[in-house]
Amino acid sequence: MEVRARAPGKIILAGEHAVVHGSAAVAASINLYTHVSLRFHSISDNDHTLKLHLKDMPLEFSWSIERIKEVLQEVGCPFSSTPTTCTPEFIKSIAALVIEQNIPEAKIGLASGVSAFLWLYTCIQGFKPATVVITSELPLGSGLGSSASFCVSLSAALLALSDSASLDFSHQGWSVFGENELELVNKWAFEGEKIIHGKPSGIDNSVSTFGNMIKFKSGSLTRLSSNMPLKMLVTNTKVGRNTKALVAGVSERTLRHPDAMKAVFNAVDLISEELSTIIQSPAPDELSITEKEEKLEELMEMNQGLLQCMGVSHASIETVLRTTLKYKLASKLTGAGGGGCVLTLLPTLLSGTVVDKVIAELESCGFQCLIAGIGGNGVEICFGSCSS
Ligand SMILES: Nc1ncnc2c1ncn2[C@@H]1O[C@H](COP(=O)(O)OP(=O)(O)OP(=O)(O)O)[C@@H](O)[C@H]1O
Ligand SMILES: C[C@@](O)(CCO)CC(=O)[O-]
Ligand SMILES: [Mg+2]
Missing domain, CATH: 3.30.230.10 (Ribosomal Protein S5; domain 2)
Incomplete structure (x- = not known):
């Protein structure tokens, strides 16, 4: 068997x-x-x-x-x-x-x-x-x-x-x-x-x-039921790292700065709650899809800033952020950070030509891109x- x-x-x-x-x-x-x-x-x-x-x-x-x-x-x-x-x-x-x-x-x-x-x-x-x-x-x-x-x-x-x-x-x-x-x-x-x-x-x-x-x-x-067609570009920086060490690093920082880190974690909590509300809000909604996407982009940027506060970003991640920002696209690391993959929201109205250009530029840096089915x-x- x-x-x-x-x-x-x-x-x-x-x-x-x-x-x-x-x-x-x-x-x-x-x-x-x-x-x-x-x-x-x-x-x-x-x-x-x-x-x-x-x-x-x-x-x-x-x-x-x-x-x-x-x-x-x-x-x-x-x-x-x-x-x-x-x-x-x-x-x-x-x-x-x-x-x-x-x-x-x-x-x-x-x-x-x-x-x-x-x-x-x-x-x-x-x-x-x-x-x-x-x-x-x-x-x-x-x-x-x-x-x-x-x-x-x-x-x-x-x-x-x-x-x-x-x-x-x-x-x-x-x-x-x-x-x-x-x-x-x-x-x-x-x-x-x-x-x-x-x-x-x-x-x-x-x-x-x-x-x-x-x-x-x-x-x-x-379980969330999303009412938004979410399209994400995943860029693998190919910088190796391990989740165990990164999680331990954040815990050590938390021991050194408990009050500041508590505020960081609280801010992330509010970001996740708001993001889940936006994703689930019924369509058609008073917010158009574009407005929702703009809010998500802002929340992703805020979350990325807080991940930097936790010490889990990396030079390669910053390169992806700078590159996608040139095309007015918002990104954040995903998973444990320290290298690994970065997410970039691809808005519904974004033209295929821009997507191709941003992928070409990221790949010219040695990164690997894919569009994940979510x-x-x-x-x-x-x-x-x-x-x-
Ligand atoms: N297919 C596999 N075969 C054997 N071991 C695996 C396999 N997939 C994952 N592992 C184990 O998991 C480790 C990677 O886990 P780690 O949590 O560091 O990264 P990740 O799970 O890919 O990313 P994240 O936790 O940030 O989502 C590998 O080093 C290996 O020990
Ligand atoms: C970094 C972390 O938050 C996510 C890893 O994908 C670790 C975890 O939640 O177990
Ligand atoms: Mg893992």
Whole structure:
């Protein structure tokens, strides 16, 4: 029996970092996915290993089930029907299993992803021999939620083949879980994100699980129904960074300047609330689409200024901001910042020629541009044949 799962990446329209400190944030799924395929080995395979194939790296890992048992059972049994946080003892043991695989130095950032894999796998499936293959359309470590879509798609595939799932294996094509299963996928993915991120707010795994557009505040999610055709240019500066370090940096700044940072987070909260109201306000509205877009642009600029206050901008991000401003377009970083991706709102009435010009200028700086499809489905699973 083989199952496939796919989960989308995301953009954050407002509120990254501040959301870790209790402010509201607004995020939307995008049409770029991480794909997971999971197949248990049968007795006739005579293969007693757990294999992880990161196809586009390309890297392959393999552990004998005996070795995994030997290392993990020293600290307990991770197998659990409810989402469980990986303890520091398990983290250490899992790290030992990852180190044995000799990940090349240039790809060492993947170690946290492989650790999250081992945690989610052994918690949800225990010690069953299997092969897991992962591919991703998302750039890793660029602010588009690669870590969350990795954890969500993996949790979905693992839960789909768990004993507690009651799914219709004969259904052809992609299908969605029921609400309760989605909640469970989301909770497990959050545990995986903790291993990769340190202190995630939960917004990335939530939007990857449920899709569409959400407002997220203090761990709770509100689904937004947008009445605006939103078009965003995503520019990848290709400057590598890692979310864990950036989130930790903002927390350290908050410890040094608690009152000033509280005011910054409060301002971001108000920006996210206003942005979600504008996006949801019914059309036709007293505000024309253009007026709404102008308000969104201003809010994005204000949010970007506050992200600079938090210390998460970067010279490459500033270059994108300056370039798009020449065309009177507003931009902000998305995700954790420090490099990674920048969003630019493309107003409905903007001519295609201007879009082409701005993309050409950004690409001449060595950046990579794409126009993301915003607000599609969340995680989906498929048994048997399905289009990719
Ligand atoms: N397809 C994948 N295979 C293995 N590991 C992955 C994969 N996708 C993400 N990861 C793990 O997640 C890490 C990147 O996560 P990180 O949170 O730093 O960036 P991001 O999720 O792309 O951006 P953001 O959190 O700002 O949205 C990688 O270094 C790796 O450990
Ligand atoms: C930087 C951050 O706010 C968003 C990363 O996409 C971290 C988080 O909320 O977990
Ligand atoms: Mg991430």
